[in-house]
Amino acid sequence: MTQVSSARIPLRQLMAMLLTVALTFSLSVVLTVTSAKEAAASCSANRFDGKWRSSDARLKRIDVWQGDDCHLYAKAWSVCKNDPSFICSWGSRRMGDSPDPNFQFVGYNWSNADEVLHLRMQDWYHISVWDHTEYNNGEQVSFTVPMYRSS
8 A cells, every 4th residue: 555655646746747737838828929929919009000092093092900920010002194084003012110109101113113112100190202203314303292081
């Protein structure tokens, strides 16, 4: 009987240790998931998020969203050259990092030009976008488009 009771003590200790490890691991997973959710929530609050529209055919719409990496991304749209009844996407680009929370920019590189959009927050529902294009032949074109947030 002495051998049986001494064999049970290490088994109890082993079970207690496994239970402790399991609880510690579970707590670690819960804390990690909670921290990840909090981090995602903290980076998702940005005033530029949303769809911005204008009546200017050169820049009809800009979609802005927060990526998983907490950077802002944009996709600009203008009236299609081949069919003006549709709008065509310029493609998605990561926006530049700006220390000014009311200013963001995004750059596009075309085969014949480089174009930069400077977005400035006017209020929660309005931005102004300064579009500056430098063509490879030296020509430069700039214009400003007022835009409003749409749903």
